[in-house]
Amino acid sequence: MATNQPAAAEPPTAAQALELLRAQSLATLVQSELERRIIAGEIAAGAKLNEVDVASALGVSRGPVREAFRALSQAGLVSVEKNRGVFVRQVSLAEASEYYEVRAALEGLIGRLAAERITAEEVEQLRAIVRRMHRVQKSRRAEEYFALNVEFHELLGRAARNNALLANYRSVVNQLDLYRRATISRSVGNIPLSTQEHEAIVDAVAVRNKAKAESLLVQHVLVSRERLRASLATATPASSS
Amino acid sequence: MATNQPAAAEPPTAAQALELLRAQSLATLVQSELERRIIAGEIAAGAKLNEVDVASALGVSRGPVREAFRALSQAGLVSVEKNRGVFVRQVSLAEASEYYEVRAALEGLIGRLAAERITAEEVEQLRAIVRRMHRVQKSRRAEEYFALNVEFHELLGRAARNNALLANYRSVVNQLDLYRRATISRSVGNIPLSTQEHEAIVDAVAVRNKAKAESLLVQHVLVSRERLRASLATATPASSS
DNA sequence: AGTCTGCAGATTGTCAACAATCTGCAATCA
DNA sequence: TGATTGCAGATTGTTGACAATCTGCAGACT
Structure with a gap:
């Protein structure tokens, strides 16, 4: 049982992934990925971003996800409401x-x-x-x-x-x-x-x-x-x- | 025995502090405070911000501090270098x-x-x-x-x-x-x-x-x-x- | 002398558990 | 019937612990 992690399905990226981790923290990666998905419209405006869902979907824990949320909030892409969650920002x-x-x-x-x-x-x-x-x-x-x-x-x-x-x-x-x-x-x-x-x-x-x-x-x-x-x-x- | 926390030295702010916590998360508070100190020049440009130092100085744990760092980084006030720390940004x-x-x-x-x-x-x-x-x-x-x-x-x-x-x-x-x-x-x-x-x-x-x-x-x-x-x-x- | 190796301490990155808050539903009572 | 209270589940806020990385220094080797 060498791999008990969910395991990303792609072999080519496997080796490079470690190299990426050497330079960027998980929070940064999560931020980039979420930013990409939001800008691309893969995540609809107004949608709620659940911490555990995002974390498990990207294979990380909630810590880095929360850090990414804070950066995205400062960038104006999401809005955080205390004790309620973070939402992809709606622009009127x-x-x-x-x-x-x-x-x-x-x-x-x-x-x-x-x-x-x-x-x-x-x-x-x-x-x-x-x-x-x-x-x-x-x-x-x-x-x-x-x-x-x-x-x-x-x-x-x-x-x-x-x-x-x-x-x-x-x-x-x-x-x-x-x-x-x-x-x-x-x-x-x-x-x-x-x-x-x-x-x-x-x-x-x-x-x-x-x-x-x-x-x-x-x-x-x-x-x-x-x-x-x-x-x-x-x-x-x-x-x- | 009612107050076993480090206890802020000011009685007037004591009751209001809880009211603040009801609306703002610790990360937000930490962010505001650091932002104020940086803009006011209380923390010199180029200075290193140690996570545990900041956390204990403000009486919180490292989590909220790290979240605040991410937001400040996005705001361009600090720069984070992985595995090295965060520094108040130097503007040439x-x-x-x-x-x-x-x-x-x-x-x-x-x-x-x-x-x-x-x-x-x-x-x-x-x-x-x-x-x-x-x-x-x-x-x-x-x-x-x-x-x-x-x-x-x-x-x-x-x-x-x-x-x-x-x-x-x-x-x-x-x-x-x-x-x-x-x-x-x-x-x-x-x-x-x-x-x-x-x-x-x-x-x-x-x-x-x-x-x-x-x-x-x-x-x-x-x-x-x-x-x-x-x-x-x-x-x-x-x-x- | 100078360079390299290898620790020890400190610091950051990540995670999992605990506490607090919110949300929705069901049961109760007027 | 309608409003209200009280719980149960889910979700967020916070914390402390563990793993990985870096930094500086002491000692060995050439």
């Missing part, structure tokens, strides 16, 4: 609107700084993403387009050469995703518009037009907010009637 | 410079929104703070002025009517304080200048000039950064020579 439309305002300001700064500091190689990578967007928008695969969109802004964020800004930006975007995941699927209708905006942004950054890059990105975010708002108001006014 | 000049850039963007948004949404009563409160600043600047008490400055920006932040923005702003300011506390005392020489800037900001917000409020606040932050940089370069180039 009003709150999402607030996050959009913040994101617009951060994205504007990203545009300004990226216009100053981006490299030629990064510009080319951005253009490559936009090209892929063009291809995807014909197939109308919303999920793929969404992933490209994340990649685009992530790359732009790194080009700003400001880690504090990037970390802050990611945090806000995560919380916004919390809202988007809770709502219905993103409307595919305005993908072409969005692609055009991305194209204009790359152009502005490429010629190092700081003011234009900033204003384009601010508008890009604020327009996104309006699109979401509109698709919510018309498509499904709550649930049914 | 380069990192502080990054935070200033972010803060400028957030503060700009605060100005823009506050100009839209501030109430007459809040404007009067701002003016009252500026009046106090005028009085304090004559006595040259840097600590008092610093407190007023925090109060000013905090009030302005609330006037923006955006909780997400306010929380984000506080987080960035906390991390900046981490840097300021690590460096020598703030130079008192430019207090008059700073007070003038505050006055102009209130005026812009009061007449609801969004663009001006935004640009004034952005400049206010960026100038602060330059002042800090300058006082560092001339006053004490490291430690001595």
Whole structure:
């Protein structure tokens, strides 16, 4: 009986798992995994996270799980209510609107700084993403387009050469995703518009037009907010009637 | 025999302490207390936080302390190194410079929104703070002025009517304080200048000039950064020579 | 002398047990 | 019938103990 543990089913990861444990604590691993599942929508917004369930599902004890909960709470992904439990945070439309305002300001700064500091190689990578967007928008695969969109802004964020800004930006975007995941699927209708905006942004950054890059990105975010708002108001006014 | 616990030395807080425990967990309390001490500079930047020391100092076990550490780590106030311990975060000049850039963007948004949404009563409160600043600047008490400055920006932040923005702003300011506390005392020489800037900001917000409020606040932050940089370069180039 | 090996103490990582609180249901009483 | 009280199970809060890792120093070896 060499293995009396539940035993992860995959042999290849077995050896690497120990290597991971050498660098990261279980709490960190649990945090990453939960974060991934929440952002990906595998755990629904508003769902209750039971300590023992999470612990046994991940094969650890409650200690690391509780530590992960505290970090996720500080990150704004879950809310803890004493003696009641932790819940995946629900972001209301009003709150999402607030996050959009913040994101617009951060994205504007990203545009300004990226216009100053981006490299030629990064510009080319951005253009490559936009090209892929063009291809995807014909197939109308919303999920793929969404992933490209994340990649685009992530790359732009790194080009700003400001880690504090990037970390802050990611945090806000995560919380916004919390809202988007809770709502219905993103409307595919305005993908072409969005692609055009991305194209204009790359152009502005490429010629190092700081003011234009900033204003384009601010508008890009604020327009996104309006699109979401509109698709919510018309498509499904709550649930049914 | 009624009280066999270590017993806090203060009778008035004794009854209220239990009431606090009814609403907040020990981990939350520990987190708040550590946060306060770190921001206030009672615990030096770079200092190591020993789990058992903190636990016994606050009269709790290691569990809640570890949970508090996770939250503080996510907030960027401490850094945890596996199997080595947690340390009050050191913010370098380069990192502080990054935070200033972010803060400028957030503060700009605060100005823009506050100009839209501030109430007459809040404007009067701002003016009252500026009046106090005028009085304090004559006595040259840097600590008092610093407190007023925090109060000013905090009030302005609330006037923006955006909780997400306010929380984000506080987080960035906390991390900046981490840097300021690590460096020598703030130079008192430019207090008059700073007070003038505050006055102009209130005026812009009061007449609801969004663009001006935004640009004034952005400049206010960026100038602060330059002042800090300058006082560092001339006053004490490291430690001595 | 200098480097390496191997302990001993201290500190962190993880776990399992205990105490306190909450939630839902059933039995009781007006 | 309706409200209330009291329990039982489940869940969270907290603690203390055990295992693993790190750090510094003393002693041995080249």
